[in-house]
Every structure is written in structure tokens, then in C-alpha cells.
Amino acid sequence: MGTRKWNCCACCGSEAFSTMKLLFFMVPLIMVAAFASVKSPNVCRWGFIAKCSASSPSSTPHPSSLQTLHQSNETESFNVSKSWFNLAPMNESSEPHPRQKKKRKLSLLDRTENLLAQARVAIREAKTKNQTQDSDYVPIGPMYWNAKTFHRSYLEMEKQFKVFVYEEGDLPVFHNGPCKSIYSTEGNFMHALEMNDHFRTKDPKKAHVFFLPFSVVMLVRFVYVKDSRHFGPIRRTVREYVNLIAARYPFWNRSLGADHFMLACHDWGPHVSKALPYLRKNSIRVLCNANTSEGFDPVKDVSFPEINLQTGSINGFVGGPPASKRPVLALFAGGVHGPIRTILLEHWENKDKDMQVHKYLPKGVSYYGMLRKSKFCLCPSGYEVASPRLVEAIYTGCVPVLISDHYVPPFSDVLNWKMFSVEVSVKDIPNLKNILMSISPRQYIRMQKRVGQIRRHFEVHSPPKRFDVFHMTLHSLWLRRLNFRVHDD
Numbered sequence: 001m002g003t004r005k006w007n008c009c010a011c012c013g014s015e016a017f018s019t020m021k022l023l024f025f026m027v028p029l030i031m032v033a034a035f036a037s038v039k040s041p042n043v044c045r046w047g048f049i050a051k052c053s054a055s056s057p058s059s060t061p062h063p064s065s066l067q068t069l070h071q072s073n074e075t076e077s078f079n080v081s082k083s084w085f086n087l088a089p090m091n092e093s094s095e096p097h098p099r100q101k102k103k104r105k106l107s108l109l110d111r112t113e114n115l116l117a118q119a120r121v122a123i124r125e126a127k128t129k130n131q132t133q134d135s136d137y138v139p140i141g142p143m144y145w146n147a148k149t150f151h152r153s154y155l156e157m158e159k160q161f162k163v164f165v166y167e168e169g170d171l172p173v174f175h176n177g178p179c180k181s182i183y184s185t186e187g188n189f190m191h192a193l194e195m196n197d198h199f200r201t202k203d204p205k206k207a208h209v210f211f212l213p214f215s216v217v218m219l220v221r222f223v224y225v226k227d228s229r230h231f232g233p234i235r236r237t238v239r240e241y242v243n244l245i246a247a248r249y250p251f252w253n254r255s256l257g258a259d260h261f262m263l264a265c266h267d268w269g270p271h272v273s274k275a276l277p278y279l280r281k282n283s284i285r286v287l288c289n290a291n292t293s294e295g296f297d298p299v300k301d302v303s304f305p306e307i308n309l310q311t312g313s314i315n316g317f318v319g320g321p322p323a324s325k326r327p328v329l330a331l332f333a334g335g336v337h338g339p340i341r342t343i344l345l346e347h348w349e350n351k352d353k354d355m356q357v358h359k360y361l362p363k364g365v366s367y368y369g370m371l372r373k374s375k376f377c378l379c380p381s382g383y384e385v386a387s388p389r390l391v392e393a394i395y396t397g398c399v400p401v402l403i404s405d406h407y408v409p410p411f412s413d414v415l416n417w418k419m420f421s422v423e424v425s426v427k428d429i430p431n432l433k434n435i436l437m438s439i440s441p442r443q444y445i446r447m448q449k450r451v452g453q454i455r456r457h458f459e460v461h462s463p464p465k466r467f468d469v470f471h472m473t474l475h476s477l478w479l480r481r482l483n484f485r486v487h488d489d
Helices: 002-010 015-039 066-071 098-103 108-126 147-160 184-194 216-222 232-248 251-255 269-275 277-281 339-348 367-373 389-395 426-437 441-458 469-481
Strands: 043-045 163-165 209-211 260-264 284-287 328-333 355-358 374-380 399-403 422-424 484-486
Touching: 108 147, 108 484, 147 469, 163 184, 184 216, 184 260, 184 469, 216 232, 216 269, 232 251, 232 269, 251 260, 260 269, 269 277, 269 284, 284 469, 328 367, 328 426, 339 355, 339 374, 339 426, 367 374, 367 389, 374 389, 374 426, 389 399, 389 441, 399 426, 399 441, 422 426, 441 469
Parallel strands: 163 209, 209 260, 260 284, 328 355, 328 374, 374 399, 399 422
Antiparallel strands: 043 484
């Protein structure tokens, strides 16, 4: 508005009067611009090397203290417009001018961002190049949105991705999590990362992302007041922890938490993230409860598979017969847990011998034995969208049937789930058998084979192996870090 007003005034009066007007209006504008450049956040996001929005970051005020950092619940997050696999060229205007580069020595952060820019170029170009050979595994097939770009991205991750784990926080709430239970992936990932010498860095200046190592499962166990349905004590613990981190290190304030991540397999993970507005809106949330109806953002957040490790190991739970030795069309066994399973049981429990739908299996019948006898394994959401049935189906070679309206399956940035699973909306449950019967034997054989091919991405190993669930989760974090640029003050 100020510029438009000056142009109007500049058309009137003498040349001297115009010069006076120019000086009168330009000095305040320069002061305002300088002030805005100091106060704006130091993050620029774009949808994986797509055009970076200049308006969104500047709309968020940079905090001058920890108090202002956490006091507002209405602060807008940075804009991310497109998903990572949009391989459009980076907007050249977002790159600094060559003369500007010479004015100051590149910082370690500048060099880090330059290497990330080179990785983006390499990933983009991999789409049209021959695939790099790999002695361990070369992803290929329609299970991947683009196997070449995924492989190149994975190799770039292995080459440079670094994670800093904050060491503050005491056991059992911090740096600890369950490794044997329905929430086992939470504890296993935390343990694997903290023991990792390749991806973990002790120098925070070299890190691409920063891990906030609190366990929601442990918060529920040791901080939550049983049966209170009150999240206050849990949120207060997380808020005080992040305040401590923000006061002790410059990195949270530098990006307003955009390059920080939390991880939770407990259903309450999304609720815990509301402890701070920037944690919920800006930070990367790695969640088993990847429920879009509860604010899960598949561009910013990471869907994390829920794996029920009963013994702490996958030994004995992986593997199953081919399609010809699976006489049961579909299987579900589980109690009433949420409205979707209620509808499923009402329509199919004990109604059809091909549709083995039970609240509980008959005594003496093995659940994993039934999984291996079934062509399709039904995976309806409970009260929350996450379910270990998805990975149980994949482990046993049973084609998963996802019954949900709000679930984002794990690693959807890379995996094309329609190629090896069936997605059914809740309203189509009455027509479930017809939907499954319409899949030809030839098509089913292809789907089942693909389930076996992508199984490695969901396997848990100690120590972790390349392309397993630990590395795929890191890769999901890597993709989201490629999605924005962090700037020095």
C-alpha cells in the first residue's frame, strides 16, 4: 500500500518536491523491511523442490523469548503445498544471487543445505536415468510410485542424513519405550536410533533433524492419572521439556520446531503433540495413529506402522504359503473396538463360511495359522486408525484389506498401496465379499507376490538391516527434511 501511495504522489508537483516525497517514504519502508527480516522465521518450506512460498513464513512472528514461543495457540504453521514426489525443478529465484554468496563465508548450515539441494537434483534426475546397482536390494515393480527415485533418495539418505538426539530427560519417560507389546515400534525405533553410529550425530550443528526422545507410552504409564481422561500432566511434561531444549540450544527457535520430530505409537500421540502449538503444526510427528480426521498431515507428518512384537522378535511370525494353499477368502478375528468393527461384525459374523469374521476364534484355533490359510486379511480401524493387523497380514503373505475412511498407510510417499492391498470404505462393508470376489485369481497372485516383495520394509531387526522398518522410517523423515530449507539468523 505504501508503494502505491508513493507512486501516486510522485506524479504531482515539482522534481524537488518528488525527491522530498521519495526520501520521506523510503526511509520508513527501509526500516520496516530491515525489522521484518530480523523477525521472520528462518525456515522456508516447499513441496519437495517445488516453488517456495515467500508469504507464508513471513506471516509467522519469530519468537523473542520462550514465553512468546509457546503462549499462542493460534500461530500458523509453515506452508507445504505438495508432496515429496512432485519432482518439478526448484524455483531459481529461491537460490541466492552469486554476488550474495561471495559476501560472507558459507556456514556449516549453508553447506548442509547446499548438499540437500544437490540430493534433490540427483533424486529428480534419477527418474530418467538407469537405476543404480545395489548389492543388497534394488527396488523395482509397481509397488513403488517410482522405484528409481526411491532408490536414489534412499542412497542419498544413507550418504548424508544425520539425526541429533537430545540427551536431556531421564528414564523411564525419556530415552525408553516398550519393545514387546502392541506399541513395540516406539521403543524399538528409539533404541535403534540411540545406538546407531551411522545416522546419529553428536554434533547438533551437523544434524538435519532433531529427535525429541520422549515416549508417549511411558508418559501414559508414569505421568497420566489413571482413568482421569485428563491430558494436562502429560502435556505439561512435554511442554516443559521442549522449553528446556529451546532455552539450552538455538535449534528449536531457529526453525520454530520445523526440523524437530516426535515419535509415538500410542493412540494418544496426536493429543500429546498439542502440548505446544509449534510441535503440532510445524514439527514432524511420526505417528501410528495416522488419522487425517484428527489433524494428521501426510505431507508434514509420518505414518508409522504398528507392530505387535509379542516376543520382541519377528522370528516365527514371518512367512506363509502361496495362493493355491489358502482356502479361506477373508479373515477377521477381534473384539468390538470402535464403530467400524461393529458394522463389520453385524454384517459378516457367522454369516458366510468364506468370510471368517469372528469376535474370538474358536478355542484351539491358531490366529497366525488362520492368517496363513486366508487370501485376504481384514484390517478395520478400531477407535483409532492404527492396527497391528496390517503388518501381521504382510508378515504372513495375506493381502491386507484396509477398512477405514481416514487412515494414511505407512510409507505412502514411496509405496503404491493399491498394487498390493485392497482399500474399502466403511460404507462398502455390506458389499465386501463381492468386492473381494471380483479380484481375479491372476490379479490376486500378483498382489500376493507383491506383499512378499515389500515385506522387508516392515520387518524389525536388531541391529537394523537396510530397507527395514527402521530405515524406512528414517527415509520418511529424510523426505520431509528435503521439503524445506533452514536459514541462519
